[in-house]
Structure formats: C-alpha cells, structure tokens
Amino acid sequence: MSDKTFVFSEAVNGKYIIELYAGDYVMIEETFTDVLLEYDSFVQKINTSFHEGDPRVLKSAIHKMKPLFGFVGLTEIQARCVKFENACQDAPSCSALAAEYGPLFEQLVHARAIIQEEQARLVKFNQNP
Structure with missing residues (x-):
C-alpha cells in the first residue's frame, strides 16, 4: 500500500476504488488497463444487440458490461446500467427502449475516455514513487 494518495477525477468514485483495492494503485492501474482492453468489444456488443x-439479448449485453463500471469506480454509470437492464426485462422491443438507450449509449462511449484518462494518470502516478 502506498503512502501517497491518487486523486481520481470527479466522475470516478475514488473512495470506493481505494477501498475496493485497499489502496493498491498498481492493481488499480492494471484493472483500468484490463477494462480498456475489453471495453470496445462490450460496447459493440451492446450496440449490435x-x-x-431483441431486448433479452440487449439485457444480457448490458448485464455483462455492468461490472466493468464497478471495477473502475464509475458507480453512477453502473447504476444506470442496472436501471436500463431492468427496463429491458419488460420491454416488448428494443425500439421501445430507444429514448433510454440513446443517452445511455452516449454515456458508455464517453466513459471510455474517462477510463483511458484515469489509466494514463495512474501510470504516471505509479512511475513516480
């Protein structure tokens, strides 16, 4: 555990992340890196779905991506995914979800940039003991 503290951007629940990984900033950096490696394929699967x-397939795709946001402290997006996943349960079609899907998808696309920026900052932070 490091004796210095990384200050996460406002979008990231820093307290949650630090507690989740017990202040192991190398593990946090590795997790952000791993999430970025998988991120685009998850987003593509959601968009394709x-x-x-088929709302059931879309629900499954959202369900699979949802934990990634917890791993990187984007807990508000994770909660929004839970809400959307629940909406998929009762939707007769994906077109019935369009009003909710558009803003969520934009947030998913934007979240990648947040994760990428935080990962780059973590790399620099971990390189300077």
Missing part, C-alpha cells in the same frame, strides 16, 4: 431488436 440494440439494433438487432
């Missing part, structure tokens, strides 16, 4: 029109 929406356009294919």
Whole structure:
C-alpha cells in the first residue's frame, strides 16, 4: 500500500476504488488497463444487440458490461446500467427502449475516455514513487 494518495477525477468514485483495492494503485492501474482492453468489444456488443431488436439479448449485453463500471469506480454509470437492464426485462422491443438507450449509449462511449484518462494518470502516478 502506498503512502501517497491518487486523486481520481470527479466522475470516478475514488473512495470506493481505494477501498475496493485497499489502496493498491498498481492493481488499480492494471484493472483500468484490463477494462480498456475489453471495453470496445462490450460496447459493440451492446450496440449490435440494440439494433438487432431483441431486448433479452440487449439485457444480457448490458448485464455483462455492468461490472466493468464497478471495477473502475464509475458507480453512477453502473447504476444506470442496472436501471436500463431492468427496463429491458419488460420491454416488448428494443425500439421501445430507444429514448433510454440513446443517452445511455452516449454515456458508455464517453466513459471510455474517462477510463483511458484515469489509466494514463495512474501510470504516471505509479512511475513516480
């Protein structure tokens, strides 16, 4: 455990992350790196699922991506995914979810940049003991 503290951006629940990884900033950096490696394929699967029109498949895709946000402290997005996943349960079609899907998808796309920026900052932080 480091004796210095990394200050996460406002979008990231820093207290949650530090507690989750017991202040192990190397592990946090590795986790952000791992999430970025998988991120695009998850987002693509969600987008493909929406356009294919089956809310059950879309629900599954959201369900699989949702934990990634917890791993990187984007707990508000994770909660939004839970809400959307629940909406998928009762939706007759993906088109019925369009009003909720558009803003969520934009947030998913934007979240990648947040994760990438935090990961780069963590790399620099861990390089300077």
